[in-house]
Amino acid sequence: MSGYLTYESSGVNIEANDEMVERIKGSVGSTFGPRVMDLHGGFAGLFSLEDSEKFAKNYKNPVLVSCTDGVGTKVLLAKDMGRFDTVGQDLVAMSVNDMIVLGAEPLFFLDYLAADKLKPEKVAVLVEGIASACREAGCSLIGGETAEMPGIYAKDDFDMAGFAVGVVEKDRIVKGQSAEPGDVIIGLSSSGVHSNGYSLVRNICFNKARLTLDSRIDSLGAKKLGDVLLEPTKLYVKPVLAVLEELAAVSEVKAMAHITGGGLAGNIPRVLPENSKAVIERNSWDKPDIFPFLQKTGPVEESEMYRVFNMGIGFVMVLSPQKADRAVEILSENGEKAWKIGNIREGSREVVIK
Amino acid sequence: MSGYLTYESSGVNIEANDEMVERIKGSVGSTFGPRVMDLHGGFAGLFSLEDSEKFAKNYKNPVLVSCTDGVGTKVLLAKDMGRFDTVGQDLVAMSVNDMIVLGAEPLFFLDYLAADKLKPEKVAVLVEGIASACREAGCSLIGGETAEMPGIYAKDDFDMAGFAVGVVEKDRIVKGQSAEPGDVIIGLSSSGVHSNGYSLVRNICFNKARLTLDSRIDSLGAKKLGDVLLEPTKLYVKPVLAVLEELAAVSEVKAMAHITGGGLAGNIPRVLPENSKAVIERNSWDKPDIFPFLQKTGPVEESEMYRVFNMGIGFVMVLSPQKADRAVEILSENGEKAWKIGNIREGSREVVIK
Incomplete structure (x- = not known):
């Protein structure tokens, strides 16, 4: 050497x-x-x-x-x-x-x-x-x-x-500025926690509740907790582009938001025009089991859950009431579960979860 | 609480x-x-x-x-x-x-x-x-x-x-495939180690020679060793685009390479056509003081120095002999030190450092 x-x-x-x-x-x-x-x-x-x-x-x-x-x-x-x-x-x-x-x-x-x-x-x-x-x-x-x-x-x-x-x-370009009172908010299903809020998830599961990645939880089915938490973030490209293909040329898709850190409350206002707010009906969609489990295990206040997590809605689209049903149909044809989860009303760029 | x-x-x-x-x-x-x-x-x-x-x-x-x-x-x-x-x-x-x-x-x-x-x-x-x-x-x-x-x-x-x-x-697009024997290789000056080879740098300076970031080395001037090593990678955009502006339309810029990990020997062949090699004259440019210092302190074999570091040349351009002087002139007008450091010859996509 x-x-x-x-x-x-x-x-x-x-x-x-x-x-x-x-x-x-x-x-x-x-x-x-x-x-x-x-x-x-x-x-x-x-x-x-x-x-x-x-x-x-x-x-x-x-x-x-x-x-x-x-x-x-x-x-x-x-x-x-x-x-x-x-x-x-x-x-x-x-x-x-x-x-x-x-x-x-x-x-x-x-x-x-x-x-x-x-x-x-x-x-x-x-x-x-x-x-x-x-x-x-x-x-x-x-x-x-x-x-x-x-x-x-x-x-x-x-x-x-x-x-x-x-x-x-x-x-x-979908700028979000044409959304107006009466427009319908469509929510696309998430697969779980996606990629935000894991500091809180870890605090709840491993620090507070002393669970492990290998734990199996009755309400979460047969999978290990680690695998439930690793469930990948959904890709919304295909179903959303299919809606845009049919409806964007006629400007019927008014606004969209990807629901990441900050949840529905933090992300929808980013694309709302002045003088409007979003009113969301919290019982209008199916929530993945991981959310009630996290909320109860924490415990975490319901309002905090909505501020941190997507709560089952990973993406939202705002359309005129005339086109909302057609959009849900196109989404469904493209394999995406979607619900009408609320409306745009007059207000000051906030999200009200009812 | x-x-x-x-x-x-x-x-x-x-x-x-x-x-x-x-x-x-x-x-x-x-x-x-x-x-x-x-x-x-x-x-x-x-x-x-x-x-x-x-x-x-x-x-x-x-x-x-x-x-x-x-x-x-x-x-x-x-x-x-x-x-x-x-x-x-x-x-x-x-x-x-x-x-x-x-x-x-x-x-x-x-x-x-x-x-x-x-x-x-x-x-x-x-x-x-x-x-x-x-x-x-x-x-x-x-x-x-x-x-x-x-x-x-x-x-x-x-x-x-x-x-x-x-x-x-x-x-x-400068594809590099038109470079041919006789073409001139122009080297643009580097500011020092740039952003490659720091594992070897750290091994030489801190592991082997037990220097610190605050050490001052006679041959490196008044700066602390840490500041010499942090000298940022040069941006070659302005001078290179100035040469392209004048000479690319007529396809006089035959090939270019950014000299990163692998040095001159590793990066020039990436853009050479088959049946050609690059012959570099090692004494044709001024080397920043950091390289002789690293080589001596290691010690590191000269051939290894050329395989790991840019050795003072951060970017090369290959031009016809008719246009090489003009390219050096344009680079100089744009504040860039450049030298004719070698030639393309017939060979098998290698770099010979003489």
Whole structure:
């Protein structure tokens, strides 16, 4: 052994990186649509917006819509469960569900994964989760970065960030400013906690109630608590774009909101015009069992539950009363459970939960 | 005190988040160009690609070019130095320098910041660093996410990821495939280690040589070692776009590479056509003092230095011999030190450093 220092002897494993790239190639390639351009070099991902008859769909006055998000402390649950196939969908959903609020269609996605050590088999499962969600959302996974940083992340810890870019025709942006008293609020079902409120979830389940990830709770069915909590965030792209396809051109979709941190009360006002409020009927939809369980186990006050969690509604759309039933129908045809959960009334940009 | 659990009592500080948003507003707004659309709601950033005479520049067959990167363990140096004004530029530079390799012009940028606790004043300094680099690179900071994750990041630790989108006209993409024997390789000066190789740097300086961040080294001048190592990655956008402006339309810029992990030897072959190699004259440029210092202190073999570090060349451009002098001149007019450092010859996609 010489006295010389090398990069490899300083802890950087170049072979593991090559193996990882090899393993994720198939997942990544499976997401490519016709506008992805494949260039050697790999410095960047390329996506053509060229207006050409060779593409089924073109854009006249394209506005790019871009979002970034992580999945918060849900990555800790994934690590503790040793289960990495679900959080990729959370990552994609957090960004693309934000994007469709404006009426945009997702085009492409990039991910950033950082960990203490990059284990190729773990990264492959995470990336296939991301790729699978990209396929469902109709967007291409055209880039990503993996970073090995043992000084920052503790053993087996990791974090991930996602970036999505979409497009909407300028005259079809859903701005939310045309919602008016009498309009109907449609709620789309969530799959559970999605990706927000996990600090409170952890406090309730593990700190206060001393449950474990392996606990089985009668009211939650046969699944382990950890698996119930890892249930991935729903992707609303397909059903929402189907509604927009039919109704956005005639401006019948007035406003939309992705229900994340802050719940219905925190997210709906973001897209309401002045002088209006949202009145929500709390008994108008089916709530996933996890919410009554968390509320009772805490205990957590009902109002706090609505301020922190989605309470079973992951996305809302506001439509004129003439079009609301048709929208629910289209959503249902596209596999999405949806209910009319309230109305817009005169008020001061608040949400009243009755 | 009631027995009820709340989000706030579970460790989530909503006020700190509001203060942070307030503090970064000015930095973020200062980056906006005329194509940024300001919509209430904040679910996403909007960037218009509309073809309109109201914009100074329009795009006929736009190809979007997208990159993501972090700054690796350089964030640890920033934390240890308690200095957060420089790594924002590293973050922006890592992505936009990759993008211009294809001839693309940066349009917008988004950032992801995650930490144990979000300290508004620290985030404000980090974001102003990002915003300042975005202004220099001519791109708009249209979105970002900050995540507070005490379970993942240890006290005062943080990580960041950046995401850039740019555009290039389809017929002006610099593909690298037209480089041919006789073409000249121009090297653009780096400011130091940039954002790659810090695992080896830390091993040399702190593990082997037992130096500290506060050490002052004669050959490195008056600065503390920590400040020399934190020197931000150079932004090559302005000088490179100036060369492209004059020479790309006539396809005189044959290939480009951003010199990151892997050094000259690892990055130049990524953009070379088959049957060609790059021959680099190692004494043709001035090397920043940090490299001889690291090499001697390690010690590190010269060949390993060239495999890990940029060795003073952060970006290369390949041009015909007829245009190389003019390119150096344009770079110099735009404040960039550049040298003719080698040639393309017949060979098998390798880099020979003579």
